[in-house]
Amino acid sequence: MSEPHLVDLAQASVRELNAALHALPAETNERHWQVRNPGGRHALAAGLTAPVTVEIFGHAGYYCAGMNQAASVVVHGNAGTGLAENMMSGRVHVRGDASQSAGASAHGGMLLIEGNAAARCGISLKGADIVVKGGVGHLSAFMAQAGTLTVLGDAGESLGDSIYEAHLYVRGQIASLGADCIEKPMRDANRAELFGKLSEAGLAGEVDVSEFRRYGSARTLYRFHVDHAASY
């Protein structure tokens, strides 16, 4: 592998960094980028479309790796609000904690958070897979439609409130379940799905899938029910 491209944000602007990353064609050979001195700046490595790896050394601000497609973004630190929001594909990996709304509306790809995620993790999730090694804050997976949220630690209040069809796997304690979110039986297919996501996150063999419980939609809020026909 060739030498990584180094961008020092003590010298270059975020706009210069992102413009350079956006200019890369899908078949680029410049596949490894390293960003120094992020200083909590916003929108780092947002909107990427090429299959490159961007490593950020330090703490990132808001919307880091937002709208990501194909790229792999690693934050060696914490990330602020809206990490990997609306991600389409690729992989985002945070070594520290993530602030609120991590993975919001994400359609695809894998979001791995090694620390804790704050409130509203996976809000309106649309198909991505999120794995959090620590805990998640309140209202996580709020109105989540598709995809998976796997939490090795605890979940805050109102987990999965108004959830549609996303799959939630939690190993720790749950402060409370949100409206229309219920515990569901762990079937073989669920264990296989969970093991697949843990393997993708590099955690195969580190945790036992039998320690997790599954949560999902009771389907009383959004499904048409003939007994309620007069109310529609």
Added chain:
Amino acid sequence: MCGIVGLFAKTPAVEAALGAHLATMLAAMAERGPDSAGFAVYGAGEAGRMKFTLRPPAGSDADALLARLGIPDSDIFARGSHAVLRVPVAQAEFARTALARVAPDTVIVGTGAHMELYKEVGLPAEVARGFRLAEMRGSHGIGHTRMATESAVTTDGAHPFSTGADQCLVHNGSLSNHNALRRELRRLGYGFATENDTEVAAVYLTAQMQAGLSLEAALRGALDDLDGFYTFVVGTGTGFAVLRDPIACKPAVMAETADFVAFGTEYRALAALPGIESARVWEPKPATVYAWER
């Protein structure tokens, strides 16, 4: 929007540079609050003496004001558009009466044994420069950059709000029951200088503490009595406390090292602090009171 910063020194080196650090932190939060800025710095103070931070009308001379007040054993110094009057504690009530009589146009921005409080409209970096914040030292300080939502862009509407000796409050968010609560507090005899929602929260906390509650208990009471969005940072003579509303509507991040505890609305506010690379950095939990005392 709005930005909040706070810094609590654990070492003499950080105390000596407290103002310089706060100035950098405020400037980093300019995008969140370009309308006005303010800060409170808590110094060592002098035994038996009380400080009044004053905002006299523009063009006033501080020494002439001191002479007109006629308070025994008092002195005054100007700092930007404000002035700090120092009097013996025994003369504090006399000073208050004299100020109301001799200088009714002079606003008492804050009082206390330790606290000096400065606020002004304008960009945070310019406000900090105008008050020579970078030269100030202290044990702890809090600051605010304001994007006005609930009331006008005026110096009175800028934060921090101080409604008790050595107490001050900065707020990011907006309260929705401030009118009702203001009426209730007025009925109990508390006065208000503005129509600002944050002033109501400050008076509420002062009232709770005057009723005998600790700062921590007063903040827990705020969770029941205040409706709306808020991240509060409250300064007292001995430390500071942080509270976020139960749904954590407004952002907050904290950092701690062996040398300091710091608060910022965003990590950007903390990014220039010495040793931040190895600090413990975390997001304060909603509806949880965090307090540091010396």
